Amino acid sequence: MPSDDADQPLKPALFLDRDGVLNEDRGYVARWEDFRWIQGARETVAAFNRAGWLVIVVTNQSGVGRGYYTEDDMHALHARMLEELAAAGGHIDGFYFAPHHPESKLERYRHPDHPDRKPNPGMILKALQEWPIDREASFLVGDKPSDLEAALRAGVRGVLFTGGDLRAFLDREGLLP
Template identity: 70%
Template sequence: MTTPRPALFLDRDGVLNEDPGYVHRWEDFRWIPGAREAVAAFNRAGWWVFVVTNQSGVGRGYYSENDVIALHARMSESLAEVDARIDAYYYCPHHPEARVEAYRHPDPPDRKPNPGMILRALGEWPVDLPRSIMVGDKASDLEAARRAGLRSLHFTGGDLARFLEAEVVAA
């Protein structure tokens, strides 16, 4: 068993990439300044790095789960260019008003503000919860962290690496 390490949980749209709405194609993806550098810094410090993202566009029929998976693969390729990596991506395609019935749920456990994606990561990885943090740009991100017992930081824009530089401590 691997020794528990702190984890950086990141919302995707609005934290790692610009959020014009329902980003699902690489051609429309734009990194937030300092996002790749922030991931690399936490990797070097020995932290796990996870993405936890609501993707209701799947349930709304705007794009497919394969589109989400393909975009995450491209993100990983781009991160590798700066010696950075995401250890796992978690996404929630469900929504209470999803047009696609398979994705309709009155209160999806994985959809933030519910903590399901975070709890799944905690069950799958040896995470040092008291030293871990969630970074989100919406109240639902911060609430999901609170419900999971995780400290959170509200990112309101700017350079993500600069925003997180005081948080990067060796695991």
Template identity: 70%
Template sequence: MTRTAPPRPALFLDRDGVLNEDPGYVHRWEDFHWIPGAREAVAAFNRAGWWVFVVTNQSGVGRGYYAEDDVVTLHAKMSESLAEIEARIDAFYYCPQHPDAALDAYRHPDPPDRKPNPGMILRALNEWPVDLSRSIMIGDKPSDLEAARRAGIRGLLFPGDDLMAFLQPELKPA
């Protein structure tokens, strides 16, 4: 993506608990279930001209429960499913590091990308022409909102249920 394109607002979405049901450490497509209205919300923000990014902690990698390849494969399957309704995620950002990771390569005392740290959001802001003042982060945990605050964007706590209905008041053309 070129940074010379005009800035557009971005919708930052946590994954587990916002886009999909979260029974814990979802990493296989057969265990993935969209939250009601999630695909429709992504499509609506795409049509409105917003960037749509996923920013997700994936400590299951560092804990040794699954591999980074599993995360990448699941995100590809999500993209295929979204394409069925002409929707897309512009970029996926994930953090496999954790302070208590079982695998040395993923152990870090305070991973900069692990929410509540804003690293994933800041990477997107560096890589894409984002209108920071109009962007929002949707999460289901206080750590998601704290990451948004630290990155300088507004955060909204998703209470569950229907993502499209929740986001309808935020849907404005880019």
């Protein structure tokens, strides 16, 4: 839950793309039976939580806009993710999603270049406004150039994850807390 207290000390944030970073990107994942964690993802989230970092997911979800699944389906999937993370000692502080797409079947999600849809930085900028985040100490892990572009535009370091074990990757990069 975002903070209303502007006097809170700033914390670093780990921004994570969802598909391809937290879970295997199997194309428009919306059902729990299609969801597979990336190796080391749950442990990574828990490690950053223990170190006092905020963990924020920023995810394009054009499958909503394209009518492949609903926002309720996506929220249900996120709730299951949170349950499994809790069992592993972790949590996500905030989910930000962009259901927009230029070719959306649903008018409310049709937009030629929505400010929230990566590579635009809108989701990250919203999180920076809503949470006591130390921008300079924070970074984003994404699996696509559009993720890194969004981070750059938001003034946050971006790190390209190319697959494998997320925790081992961040350890090799010297980024585990």
